[in-house]
Amino acid sequence: MRGINHDCNKCEEQISSYLDGAFNEEQERQFFASVNNCPRCAEKFEKEKSFKVFIKKKMPVANASRDLISNIRSRIHQDNFRNE
């Protein structure tokens, strides 16, 4: 059952906005009122949400080496001494 003002294309755009944290509280409230009114968009919402979670969860994260960190810090420190 779709709400009178429901527009699937617009709703799809809003799904991304919501998931990417672009909405304020009022916009969120309106978004949920809209998405919960349309089974197609509600399903799309669940899929998009799990995709976003999937990417974040699965992607390995590379860390900077200790050497890199200490290199940078000591270059800055030396630069500071030179200026004295």
Add this chain to the structure above:
Amino acid sequence: MSENEQNSPSKDENARNEAIFNSELIPHIDALFNFAIHLTYDEERANDLVQETYMKAWRFIGSFESGTNGKAWLFKILKNAFINEYRKQAKRPTKVDFEDVVKYHDAEEGTGVGYLDLNQDIFQGMLGDEVSRALDSLPVDFRTVVLLCDIEGFTYEEIAKIVDIPIGTVRSRLHRARGMLKGMLEAYASKMGYKN
């Protein structure tokens, strides 16, 4: 007020800047390195790029306001440094068999794309390396927005500033990038025998 002050920062100021540098900028180094790895595909280049980013940030530390968005500032510096010096040299990843799939799925909104059931075992069992490889085979402009949005959690506005594009372009690039990624995951799954 001494004459000195106009020319070079005072000793106190230097110490304060170094403290700000260490407490507000250095903590983002892992995120920057990770971003650099996905841009350059090369550990040594990523190291150079991150180092260059921090040296540049240090040079302009006087214009950085403590307590403001240091992370976004650093990402912007890194992005620009990459464009200026690294882009031309960046190697392609060696083991990409996703590549042809990008072009194929760039046609977008294909059948079923966007409706992957990621709860299926095939996706849950997928290795991080495979997801990472899929991302790395996206054209640089597209993997950049995915990294900034989905991995680093920057807002559309922050991404627009970092990449220097309008917010509308951020949104459309994200949309396309995610479409390509889904296409690749789908292709990967069907190669492994999964039927959607």
